[in-house]
Amino acid sequence: MIKGLLISAPASGTGKTTVTLGLLAALRAQGITVQPFKSGPDYIDPAFHTAAAGRASFNLDSWAMPKGALGHMLTHAAGADLILAEGSMGLFDGVALPGETGSGASADIATLMGWPVVLVVDVSGQAQSAAAVALGFAKLRSEMPFAGVILNRVASPRHEALVRAGMETVGIRVFGALPRNPDITLPERHLGLVQAEENPELEAILQRAATFIAAHVDIAALIEAANTASFAADPSPQSPPPGTRIALARDAAFSFVYPHLIESWRQAGATILPFSPLGNEGPDDSADCCWLPGGYPELHAGKIAGATIFLQKIRRFAETKPVHGECGGYMAMGAGLIDKDGVRHEMAGLLGLVTSYAKRKMHLGYRRARLANAIPGHAVGTGLRGHEFHYSTILEQPDTPLAEVFDASGAIVPETGSLRRQAQGGIATGTYFHLIGRAT
Known part of the structure; x- marks a missing residue:
């Protein structure tokens, strides 16, 4: 050992x-x-x-x-x-x-x-x-x-x-x-x-x-x-992948994803297809789902809003396939992001979410969620555990709530996440918390 x-x-x-x-x-x-x-x-x-x-x-x-x-x-x-x-x-x-x-x-x-x-x-x-x-x-x-x-x-x-x-x-x-x-x-x-x-x-x-x-x-x-170590290693993969071919946003604006999740997806046989929204790249057409991690979209909001190829490709992808975002990725899926100077930047519009950094408020802590609607890799009713850390606030959230969310003390958290279904069968979902794993 x-x-x-x-x-x-x-x-x-x-x-x-x-x-x-x-x-x-x-x-x-x-x-x-x-x-x-x-x-x-x-x-x-x-x-x-x-x-x-x-x-x-x-x-x-x-x-x-x-x-x-x-x-x-x-x-x-x-x-x-x-x-x-x-x-x-x-x-x-x-x-x-x-x-x-x-x-x-x-x-x-x-x-x-x-x-x-x-x-x-x-x-x-x-x-x-x-x-x-x-x-x-x-x-x-x-x-x-x-x-x-x-x-x-x-x-x-x-x-x-x-x-x-x-x-x-x-x-x-x-x-x-x-x-x-x-x-x-x-x-x-x-x-x-x-x-x-x-x-x-x-x-x-x-x-x-x-x-x-x-x-x-x-x-x-x-x-x-x-x-x-006082107990043995367990070779069983712990987190089911959201798809078999996963388009994963990865650059300075979208990088906050727990390494064990990605590794567990790979161990379960999934293929990871990274792309850079800041590099004006979109999800690979061969992917069966897209995952947008958190990060610092507020520092790059103007560049994201101007990444026309990225926006075009992810909107087309979302028409028929699932897209899920966490925190910064969730905000980028929304209709608009207002930066610290009060300037609004148009985002992908896959959700109606509008968020703002003009009045910073820290949101920090563990989160436990019970899914009212499915997300890629997790069915309705699944319990999830994660963590939330951001300074943005929600101005508009007109879409279907995604889950019941609680903090570590059991208190209800108002940031429920969002879901919007597309006419051609695609589905857009997002949460403010970063997924760590399923709850037992």
Whole structure:
């Protein structure tokens, strides 16, 4: 069995993504094959993991995934020497009501898998007191394996010595101490990091991060602290494909789709046919369905509105075949998108949906849906689990509601999704949530 570790932190913004990327790149430079994973519903970080490790990264989610699906994710580690999973938010942060196997917290994944936690602790503004933070995280859940800490944003050798002394007093192992380093900062925007494919400096940043981590972290000790997963891999595909030949929009405006979905579709025998709306491309005529992922259509609304070939081809495709959109893809299927400056851009018009960024409002959280109408790959009545994260608001939604949608607490969510049937048999559907998988 392949051994693994989970890199987490007390809170967001402590540097765990930078540490994870640096470790992945440093291990790869040493000839160690590492399989990356991301805990939680994040569709941006896995692309950075993939760039650093040279292997596709996949999400692990205790709220949305049953044990079988989590076990299936382990099949992607075949051939690796080590598993390195990155947590999300703080180690114990999740929702109040458990889902399929937990609350969505990174601690759930560490406990289920048996992977020891390495806590990235931002020690700026404190010294020995950091030991109390680390000790609390190590002891809060006795069943969770805990390996030790990596100190981040260390001000000086004296500062490091004081923090190390505090950790030694309470028996917390220190794997490394990282001074401040602005040379490996990744740019951000409103939904998180700027996408990996949009950062021309990414390779150079990863090289600097690898050198930095190798110089300040005891990588050999980290590898020694890793542990094997506590349950077996499950080879069964978990998500039915929406068709046998799937036209998938894929570019800087449409890229937010969970990697495990695409891989599961392939494993079930489906063929993926990517196309770029920003490149003025439309879905392949040989496809039997079209899937428009989320992304950043608001940053490219003018270009999408001017992509006449894309608009013509997807409208023709939708006359006789199913088209489904998630979040940004859903908005692009609508009648119009109003950008942050109040300018309206005409979209594909497959749905009557009109959305706006002129007055930003954050919508964030897990979603559970019961389909009132079918979508490609999922019949009426199917339960789905997903996640929603966007800043747009709905101004008009005249079409048939697609599903009953609830948040993680069971409260009704007004964004039901949409359905519109075409005269020649085609069907257009869309949701604001990104599908993670079926509910059990």
